[in-house]
Amino acid sequence: xxxxxxxxxxxxxxxxxxxxxxxxxxxxxxxxxxxxxxxxxxxxxxxxxxxxxxxxxxxxxxxxxxxxxxxxxxxxxxxxxxxxxxxxxxxxxxxxxxxxxxxxxxxxxxxxxxxxxxxxxxxxxxxxxxxxxxxxxxxxxxxxxxxxxxxxxxxxxxxxxxxxxxxxxxxxxxxxxxxxxxxxxxxxxxxxxxxxxxxxxxxxxxxxxxxxxxxxxxxxxxxxxxxxxxxxxxxxxxxxxxxxxxxxxxxxxxxxxxxxxxxxxxxxxxxxxxxxxxxxxxxxxxxxxxxxxxxxxxxxxxxxxxxxxxxxx
Amino acid sequence: xxxxxxxxxxxxxxxxxxxxxxxxxxxxxxxxxxxxxxxxxxxxxxxxxxxxxxxxxxxxxxxxxxxxxxxxxxxxxxxxxxxxxxxxxxxxxxxxxxxxxxxxxxxxxxxxxxxxxxxxxxxxxxxxxxxxxxxxxxxxxxxxxxxxxxxxxxxxxxxxxxxxxxxxxxxxxxxxxxxxxxxxxxxxxxxxxxxxxxxxxxxxxxxxxxxxxxxxxxxxxxxxxxxxxxxxxxxxxxxxxxxxxxxxxxxxxxxx
Numbered sequence: 001x002x003x004x005x006x007x008x009x010x011x012x013x014x015x016x017x018x019x020x021x022x023x024x025x026x027x028x029x030x031x032x033x034x035x036x037x038x039x040x041x042x043x044x045x046x047x048x049x050x051x052x053x054x055x056x057x058x059x060x061x062x063x064x065x066x067x068x069x070x071x072x073x074x075x076x077x078x079x080x081x082x083x084x085x086x087x088x089x090x091x092x093x094x095x096x097x098x099x100x101x102x103x104x105x106x107x108x109x110x111x112x113x114x115x116x117x118x119x120x121x122x123x124x125x126x127x128x129x130x131x132x133x134x135x136x137x138x139x140x141x142x143x144x145x146x147x148x149x150x151x152x153x154x155x156x157x158x159x160x161x162x163x164x165x166x167x168x169x170x171x172x173x174x175x176x177x178x179x180x181x182x183x184x185x186x187x188x189x190x191x192x193x194x195x196x197x198x199x200x201x202x203x204x205x206x207x208x209x210x211x212x213x214x215x216x217x218x219x220x221x222x223x224x225x226x227x228x229x230x231x232x233x234x235x236x237x238x239x240x241x242x243x244x245x246x247x248x249x250x251x252x253x254x255x256x257x258x259x260x261x262x263x264x265x266x267x268x269x270x271x272x273x274x275x276x277x278x279x280x281x282x283x284x285x286x287x288x289x290x291x292x293x294x295x296x297x298x299x300x301x302x303x304x305x306x307x308x309x310x311x312x313x
Numbered sequence: 314x315x316x317x318x319x320x321x322x323x324x325x326x327x328x329x330x331x332x333x334x335x336x337x338x339x340x341x342x343x344x345x346x347x348x349x350x351x352x353x354x355x356x357x358x359x360x361x362x363x364x365x366x367x368x369x370x371x372x373x374x375x376x377x378x379x380x381x382x383x384x385x386x387x388x389x390x391x392x393x394x395x396x397x398x399x400x401x402x403x404x405x406x407x408x409x410x411x412x413x414x415x416x417x418x419x420x421x422x423x424x425x426x427x428x429x430x431x432x433x434x435x436x437x438x439x440x441x442x443x444x445x446x447x448x449x450x451x452x453x454x455x456x457x458x459x460x461x462x463x464x465x466x467x468x469x470x471x472x473x474x475x476x477x478x479x480x481x482x483x484x485x486x487x488x489x490x491x492x493x494x495x496x497x498x499x500x501x502x503x504x505x506x507x508x509x510x511x512x513x514x515x516x517x518x519x520x521x522x523x524x525x526x527x528x529x530x531x532x533x534x535x536x537x538x539x540x541x542x543x544x545x546x547x548x549x550x551x552x553x554x555x556x557x558x559x560x561x562x563x564x565x566x567x568x569x
Contacts (some may be wrong), residue, residue: 051408092341096340103329105411
């Protein structure tokens with residue numbers, strides 16, 4: 001399968017600082033590709049190179065086969081960007097913002113008017129089309145940003161923290177629309193800190209740390225690569241077993257406990273669950289809850305970024 | 314598609330982009346306070362400060378006033394647009410559209426030209442109605458206004474290149490360039506009556522050539538021949554625009 005976005009050996013230096021260091025990946029047609037990383041990891045710089053805002057120091061990016069440096073205009077014809085910070089023209093009305101973006105992308109008059117009406121209805125902005133953008137709330141501005149991106153008819157959509165700081169209703173609506181568009185073939189490059197959002201929406205994610213790609217794969221595959229972070233969670237009613245007995249179970253690597261709940265980390269959660277049941281049976285203990293759990297995308301993120309819990313750049 | 318057809322299509326798209334930028338700038342920036350203060354109020358007060366109490370016949374002042382009006386108005390839009398867009402965070406989105414930086418800057422230059430041309434008609438009309446001044450050559454006046462407006466607007470766009478996110482810093486820079494040149498370009502004192510060193514500096518100022526064309530258009534003697542003045546204005550326009558493309562491109566990623 002040919003990549004819609006192909007990144008090769010991408011490097012960007014600011015003086016002595018290497019912000020992005022020989023990054024390589026491909027994003028395929030119809031994917032929602034998550035791009036995760038802590039603050040200062042190089043996410044924004046990478047996205048700016050992909051969208052042609054800044055030139056790489058080394059390496060190349062192609063969007064639908066067009067090199068972003070040699071054929072910058074052609075590559076930009078296929079993309080639309082929704083940045084984290086809503087940057088609509090505040091003195092323009094909702095409608096004028098949409099028309100401006102569509103005109104800059106060379107969208108024909110009839111098409112842009114029809115599409116703008118449709119998008120305003122879908123995103124709940126139809127009644128506000130004559131209102132100035134500065135009068136909109138953050139959530140509504142973000143919806144307008146999405147409208148302004150989609151009215152250009154992009155094949156690749158770049159979303160930078162699209163739901164950051166939004167009300168639940170706006171966040172859900174935006175994610176729902178992006179998911180629907182993706183089902184119709186839109187390729188989405190999603191930069192986010194929201195792990196559940198990435199895990200739920202993305203077909204693949206890349207984790208960038210200190211300018212380098214630390215991991216790249218489907219979220220569930222990434223989870224299985226850190227098999228030592230799988231665990232069995234057990235909660236006892238009444239008496240609890242001796243901590244030493246749980247620790248001595250074969251293949252248990254670590255135990256965390258909180259009140260009557262124990263979390264036993266192991267590479268073989270099924271086997272440990274069976275042993276816990278046997279132990280409870282022998283010791284006359286009553287199990288209230290028993291489950292095996294895989295590491296979440298957040299665990300994967302923390303694992304690959306050295307446990308930093310910081311937000312994005 | 315043949316390469317030639319593709320080139321024509323690209324040019325058409327970029328020209329369209331330039332006109333969209335022009336429309337955006339006209340709607341957003343023509344009535345912004347810095348444009349009105351530095352573009353409209355400044356030349357009016359300079360005129361009053363110069364004229365009041367001096368024994369100069371009003372019709373002799375008109376060509377200089379037209380040139381000065383253009384100087385301030387045409388070069389007022391450019392220094393505002395890019396810094397304003399950087400501060401409002403709309404700049405990044407603008408440069409990620411399929412409109413080239415050259416086309417965006419051309420839009421900024423034409424915005425300055427249109428603004429300057431419209432407002433320069435005010436001193437022209439006032440001069441014709443209130444004084445004995447008369448236009449000796451309308452085509453020359455039109456050519457002078459357009460060529461001068463283009464070179465001044467290109468200078469304004471060049472001055473907007475440094476990556477400042479605060480428009481007032483760029484307005485300060487633009488006034489540091491515009492105000493001193495006003496005094497050595499034959500607006501208040503004919504270039505021929507200035508000291509020799511000032512006459513050499515006058516040759517480096519586009520305003521001197523604009524002033525010379527306006528004098529010729531109103532039938533007054535001019536320090537520079539018309540042909541040379543128009544040629545110099547064209548060269549200034551090209552030079553400022555190319556320099557502006559170079560510096561905007563170099564600094565586009567700074568201050569985003």
